[in-house]
Each structure stands twice: as C-alpha cells, then as structure tokens.
Amino acid sequence: MQIVIIPARGGSKGIKRKNLALVGGISLLERAVRSAGSAAADLVIVSTEDEVIADTAKGLGCVVHKRSKINSSDKSSSESVILEVIDELGSSWPDDSAIALVQATSPFISPKTINDCLAIAAKGKVGFSAASTHRFLWQKEKDWLPVGHPKDFRPRRQELPEKVVESGAVYAFNKKNFLEKKYRFCAEAVPVYVDPYTDIEIDNENDLELANLLSERFEIEKNFKITKTQKPKIIFTDFDGCLTNDTVQLDSNNVENVIVNRKDGLAVSRLKKLGIEVLITSKEQNKVVALRGEKLGIAVMQGLDDKVLAIGEYLKKVDLTWEQAWYIGNDINDLEAMKKAALSFCPSDAAYEARSIASVVLSRRGGEGVLAEIASYLERRK
Numbered sequence: 001m002q003i004v005i006i007p008a009r010g011g012s013k014g015i016k017r018k019n020l021a022l023v024g025g026i027s028l029l030e031r032a033v034r035s036a037g038s039a040a041a042d043l044v045i046v047s048t049e050d051e052v053i054a055d056t057a058k059g060l061g062c063v064v065h066k067r068s069k070i071n072s073s074d075k076s077s078s079e080s081v082i083l084e085v086i087d088e089l090g091s092s093w094p095d096d097s098a099i100a101l102v103q104a105t106s107p108f109i110s111p112k113t114i115n116d117c118l119a120i121a122a123k124g125k126v127g128f129s130a131a132s133t134h135r136f137l138w139q140k141e142k143d144w145l146p147v148g149h150p151k152d153f154r155p156r157r158q159e160l161p162e163k164v165v166e167s168g169a170v171y172a173f174n175k176k177n178f179l180e181k182k183y184r185f186c187a188e189a190v191p192v193y194v195d196p197y198t199d200i201e202i203d204n205e206n207d208l209e210l211a212n213l214l215s216e217r218f219e220i221e222k223n224f225k226i227t228k229t230q231k232p233k234i235i236f237t238d239f240d241g242c243l244t245n246d247t248v249q250l251d252s253n254n255v256e257n258v259i260v261n262r263k264d265g266l267a268v269s270r271l272k273k274l275g276i277e278v279l280i281t282s283k284e285q286n287k288v289v290a291l292r293g294e295k296l297g298i299a300v301m302q303g304l305d306d307k308v309l310a311i312g313e314y315l316k317k318v319d320l321t322w323e324q325a326w327y328i329g330n331d332i333n334d335l336e337a338m339k340k341a342a343l344s345f346c347p348s349d350a351a352y353e354a355r356s357i358a359s360v361v362l363s364r365r366g367g368e369g370v371l372a373e374i375a376s377y378l379e380r381r382k
Contacts, residue, residue, distance in 0.1 A: 001097040002118050003043045003090070004036040005065075007081045008057070008104055009072060010050025014204040019053060021208055023107040024215030024363045025348015026355070028202060029053060032104035033060045038111035040118065041100070045089065047081050059352065065089060078103075079183055086175065095176040098122045101184065106169035107211050108198035108219075116192040117172035126184065127172045130164035130191035131199040137163075164191045167199045216363040229343045231378065232276055233324040236311055236337065237371065239282040239289050241330035242347060245367030260292060263369035268296045270375040278371065279314070281307050283333050307337045328374075330354050330366055345374060 008029050012018035019029045026034075029046070036044045037060075046057035047065040049072040054064045065085050070076070078101055086093070098121035100114055106129075113129050120127030134157045137147040148163070149155055170192070177186040197218060202208055237243060243264055268278050278298045282289050285303040293300035304310045315321060327334070327341035330350035338344035338357055346358040347366040355361050364373050 001043070001093055002041050002100070002122075003045065003093065003097060004039065004041040004100045004102050004114065005082055005085055006032050006036065006044070006046045006062075006102050006104055007078055008032075008046050008048045008050070008053050009067070009074075009076075010048060010053055011072070011074060013074065015202070015208065017050070017052065018202060019048075019104045020056065021202065022348070023202075023208070023211045024219055024361065025365060026361060027056070028104040028107055029056060030060060031107050032102050032109060033057065033062055035109045035111050035114060036100075036102055037061070039100075039114035041114070045085060047085055063089070082178070083182065086179065090175070093175055095174075096122075096124075097175040098172055099175055099178065100170055100172040102170055103168055103201070105202045106167060106198075106200070107202060108195075108200065108214070109169045110194075110198070113170055113192055113194055114172075117170045120190045120192070121172035121174055124174050124177065124187055126177075126187050126189045127170070127192050128185075128189060129167040129170040129194050131167055131194055131196055133163050133165050134160065164193075165199075167194050168201045169194065169198075212363070219363070229326075230324075231274065232326040232342065233320050234277045234279060234315075234318075235271065235326045235328065235371075235374070236279050236281050236341070237328040238330055238334050239280050239286075239292070240284065241350065241366040242328050242370055243280070243292065243367065245365065259367055261367055261369045261372075263372035265296055267369070267371035267375040268298060270379065271371070274375075274378055276378070281311065281337070283307070307334065308340055311337060311340075326374075328370060329358075345370070 008019040020027045044062050046062045047067050049067040057064050071081050098118045117127030138144050171184045280293050280300045282302045322340045323342050325341050326343045327337045328345045329338050343359045345360050346354040349365040
C-alpha cells in the first residue's frame with residue numbers, strides 16, 4: 001500500500017495560512033494534492049487543525065486528518081504528525097506500506113518524484129528528494145571551517161565527492177521502519193534528484209515571489225514542451241472570466257460595464273501575425289461582448305447553450321477540425337469544449353472543475369491578459 005501524508009498546519013509566522021498561498025494562481029496545498037493525486041498513491045491524507053484548510057482538502061478529494069492541539073504548534077515535528085496519523089488512521093495499513101511525507105511548501109513537486117521516492121521506500125529504504133550541489137560549504141564551530149575539504153587546499157569542484165541538499169519536498173519510508181525508529185531517515189537513504197529550478201521551499205514573502213516568477217517562466221513552457229500539439233489555426237475563448245475579471249459594474253441606468261485588458265487587444269494582433277485567428281464564445285447575449293469583438297476585429301458567437309455544437313459547426317464551415325483548435329475557458333459551461341480542443345487553457349482563478357481538466361493553467365487571472373500570455377509562449381516557439 002502507498003500512502004501520501006501532507007501536513008498543512010494553519011498557523012504560520014512568515015505568511016498567514018501559508019499552505020493556502022498562491023503560486024501561479026494555485027494554492028500550495030492544491031499543488032501538493034494534485035501531484036500526490038497524479039502519483040501512484042492509494043491514499044492521500046491532509047493533516048491539519050485549520051477548518052479552512054480542512055474544507056479545501058475535502059473539496060480536493062482528500063482524506064482529512066484532524067490534527068491534535070499538541071501537534072499543531074510551530075514546534076511540532078513532522079514525525080510527530082505522521083505518528084499521530086498512523087495511530088489514528090493506519091492500523092489496517094500493512095507493515096510494508098510505503099509512506100510519503102509531502103511538504104506543501106515545496107510548490108513544484110512532480111508526481112514522478114513522489115513515485116520514485118515511494119518505490120525506494122517499497123524496498124525498505126528511504127527515498128528523499130534532493131538537488132545536487134558542487135558548492136563549497138563552511139560551518140561555524142569555534143571558527144568558520146570548511147566542510148568536506150581542507151582549509152589549506154582548494155580542490156577542483158570535479159574532485160569533490162558528490163553532495164546533495166535535501167529539497168524538503170518528499171520523504172518516503174517503510175511504515176514498520178518508521179514506527180521502530182520514529183524519525184524519517186529510519187533506513188538507508190537514497191536521494192531522488194529534482195530539477196534545480198524546482199528546489200525551492202516557501203518560508204517567507206520573498207520565497208513566494210520567486211516561486212511565482214518561476215511558475216510564470218517555466219511551468220507553462222514545460223506544458224508546451226510536453227504537449228505534442230501543433231500550433232493552432234484558431235483559438236476560441238470564453239468572455240466573462242477569461243477576457244474580463246468576471247465582475248460586472250452596474251450604473252444608475254442598470255447598464256452593465258466590464259473591465260477588459262489592453263494586453264489582450266494587442267495579443268489578438270500578435271496571434272494573427274502567427275496565422276492564428278481568435279474567436280469569442282459566450283453563453284450570455286450581451287452588447288458588451290459584441291462591442292469588444294468589434295473593437296478587436298474578431299468574430300463573436302453569443303447566446304450559446306451548447307458551445308461544442310456551435311464551435312463544431314463553425315469549424316466545419318471554415319474547413320478546420322477540433323485538432324486545429326485551442327480553447328480558453330474558466331467555468332463549468334466550458335468543460336466540454338475544453339475536452340474537445342487539442343489544447344485547453346484556463347486562467348489561474350478559474351473554477352476548480354476547469355483547472356482540473358485544463359491542459360495548461362495560466363499564471364494570469366481572468367482579465368489580466370490571458371491571451372497575451374499564450375501569445376508570448378507561441379512567439380517563443382517560432
């Protein structure tokens with residue numbers, strides 16, 4: 001049996017409710033749960049004392065462990081939390097079960113890293129995520145002294161023994177070994193290497209800012225590299241929540257006003273230069289949508305109860321297929337079109353249902369230039 005335990009305490013000195021902080025528009029907790037859910041785990045458990053975190057975890061389909069008060073302070077160890085989870089939930093788990101401690105504060109955990117650590121644990125060893133390092137380390141004793149090399153000789157880096165630093169993201173071990181030793185490195189340890197750029201732990205606001213920059217720069221590009229999809233001929237996008245921030249202002253005459261982003265207007269021109277058309281689809285029938293389409297010089301389809309049917313008919317009319325189309329959506333009425341498109345996108349603040357099936361979750365929120373973000377990465381692929 002393979003179990004993932006994610007400790008997610010509500011209290012935090014550096015960042016309030018740190019485990020719910022957003023990286024690339026997705027909370028640290030949801031990121032950890034997504035990775036664990038995509039790994040070969042039989043059970044994903046979130047241990048918390050916080051009601052908001054507990055409700056969030058339940059919404060993500062996790063088993064929630066209600067942590068005791070004694071294990072909810074900033075002095076509580078992860079080991080004590082795991083022991084409590086095993087004591088309360090794990091009596092039926094076989095002794096040879098592989099248990100992975102996954103830290104939500106590492107935002108770029110891959111399912112492969114979790115699987116590799118669990119595979120090592122299944123062999124009775126301890127798998128831990130780590131990054132290789134060739135840096136010269138010093139430590140403070142009475143004086144500052146070098147670690148692993150003498151003070152009077154400067155070896156070449158390639159002559160130094162291989163060193164790793166824990167990434168702090170994943171530790172996996174055998175249940176029986178852990179219960180006997182009561183600490184994570186309860187057997188022979190084997191590092192599982194992670195990409196250097198993912199080796200970051202969120203402890204303060206600076207870490208959070210850096211993680212968001214990394215997300216914007218690397219995550220969507222990685223998705224493009226993984227995907228074999230060719231450049232599209234057309235991109236369909238929902239209006240409310242994608243090209244707007246999904247809010248409406250009403251004036252004294254009951255006239256609706258929405259906020260759009262000039263970056264998306266420019267992005268339409270950039271995409272056209274790449275040979276890609278853009279078309280707005282909307283469930284609502286609204287003059288604002290028509291005016292925005294007219295301003296951008298793109299077609300608009302409104303009042304759509306069945307977007308898949310309407311888009312399919314349009315594609316047939318212009319002699320294109322779903323394999324040549326991408327779709328940007330943000331809510332449940334976009335799901336079927338997202339599933340049909342060759343590649344689907346959603347803003348970072350889209351409904352959970354949309355985020356869970358999107359090929360790519362964009363780093364920007366609705367109305368913050370989602371088309372511009374896609375245009376930037378397509379331009380890099382030229």
